[in-house]
Amino acid sequence: MRLTALYLTSITCGFCMMALEILGARFIQPVFGSSIDVWAAIITVFILSLSIGYVAGGRIADRSHTNAALGWVILGAGVFFCLIPWYGMPLMIGLGESVHTARWGVLFAATLLFLLPSLLLGMVSPILVKLVFTGADKVGSTTGTLYAIGSVGNVLGILVSDYVLLAYVPINTTIVVMGAVLCALGLLHVARPIHATGHVTEKTVPDSDAGATA
């Protein structure tokens, strides 16, 4: 149950991450066109934010022993998802012609729009690693499974958004709905504590959040 919950978290965040990447390219197309520069900018921003997110998520994972931080991170991502359809387009239009026509303009816009939400989603993986960790003898298989499941989420996010969502659902609606799902997921993690069980250090932490494990 505990593992299922964590794997579901991984697959959902993976889905939202790549769906936002595909939809994000379409989102900025009316302003920046659909050239290779657009794709380069989008991919740069998402990979870069993963890189920063991994570092930040790792630090948080070391310090926390429950899933509360995870909940807040996912909730933060959800909030950004919900608000992108609101501020995204006015922000891009507001950048003005000099940015719209410059080759680096799309990189700038993609950074403004997508760096923070994808960075927050990038933080999820290292925190999950800490939570699924059950002992040094299993570290390979547990993290491997976690990554695999996260990547399945990525694949689904790409395929479903490209083949299904783009054709039938307005981009804004999809992003807001994904935001709502992320918010709900974040709330669940805040509400239902999961404790890290791995014997990483001998340091014992006073357990203030008494309660059952999910």
Place this chain on the structure above:
Amino acid sequence: MRLILAIAIAVIAITCGAVFQYKPYHTYEIAYGDQHPLNHRESAYSSITWMVSDDDNFQQMKFFDRVEGGICLRPTWDDLIALAQKEPSLRHLVPDAAARPKPMRGGPDWPHTWLPDAGTVTNSPYIRLFPIGVLLNNDVMTRAGGDPQKADVKIMVVGLGSGIGIANLAHHFPLASITVVDIDQVVEDMVRDHYPVLAWLLTQKLPSGEPRLRFEVRDARQFVRYDAKREKRPYDMLILDAYTSGSTIPPHLMTVEFFSECAGILSPDGIVFANVIGSLTGDKRLVSGGAMRSFRAAGLTHLWNFPILLPGEGPGTLKPEQSRNNIVICSRKPVDPRQNEAGWERLKHFEPYPQLARGSSISAGYVLANETVYNSALLPASLIDAALPTLKGRMLSQPRDGNKLNYAQVWFTKDRELIDQVFRVAQEAVTKGTLSELPKGWKDRGAAVNLERRETDWVLAARELFRFVVQIARDPNYSGEALVGPLEAERAAVRAPTWTIKDAPLFTDQMPNADIFNN
């Protein structure tokens, strides 16, 4: 406590997202003067809208807010069918009453009860040049005895757009068999549903059994490499007119390798007709120059360029730094005026839309101007004419400069009282609801000192542009040789680079960067 805070944040975020999400700019939501959206659809590649204006006499397809080839509403298909009673040369556009497709109902924002059923006349300049690709093909034209009506030409068009280019070809070449390759199913559906002439052509067969028109939903690269190669008869003409919504040519359709694949499906006299937006000396020279150099490298060594004139330009007044449509014609056989004299003779004598009378396709409207520039968009003429029937007679006719491309016939007045009257009529029309919104510049009477009535005759415009472009293209300064120099193999032997676009890149599959040079 924290949980409540978290719930509050989530609820606020979701509510804000759902309620305040930005309604993006949509062409289909815009009604502007007498312009209204006939229909709108989204595809994986673009956001597609049909816009229609009765007084401005157009039905145009928009990708986001960029306009594809514009179709004139008049003469309607009905007009052409009626004309065919007297003009046997139009019989090929007359359907059986039973087989005649009707236009599909308009979308939710279409306010009128009538539906456009446009004919074959265009208001887009470069579209009018489509016939030159057939006329310069000596093999096809000799077989036809020099008569376009008998040219059994097999044509591939890459990139459909509004479909007006196909209609133009079908008008002038009744025996043409046309294959359209487009990557976007939604574009093809939109054309089929709202451009009945094309919907009908899709159902027609030539005496030879070939279809008059077929639509293929494929990437052109795949179609040329696999499907086209398997066909028995080679193509006589290939029109490359694929553009993305960002107005750049898809880079994989602008490489030496693709062009050689195109050459592989052409008949020996076959011609590639490419619509390349670029300039001759300015920033965009790298796009047009790169295209020309790449065509030659692909074995289509005989190459000639037809720069499409902009309004106000004429023989001797072409601005080479200006970005424009260029029609690049290339072939394995000579296409230049000296070696292909017969072809150029046909260009000289070709009259676009020979059956159509002057005045059969008119756009009319009023614009406000100060002393030097227009400060308004076109206000529908029918509205003003109904309220002020004597107005046109009280305006002065502006003489035209016969050496410059000047589509519109202009009447003007500086009479303050007349201008005020027109202004009031426009405002009343909006109050009464007969006009959706005042066109740009009409909201404020402002400093306008000049009122102009502009009438454009699109049949005359087609003839004028064709004549001018052919006349200007004769100038060897615009030929491929003058623009991108001799063939690669012969370059070493040429001492001084005497050509204009000295830094033209070569677009290859390894460096397919036409879109990047376009930025």
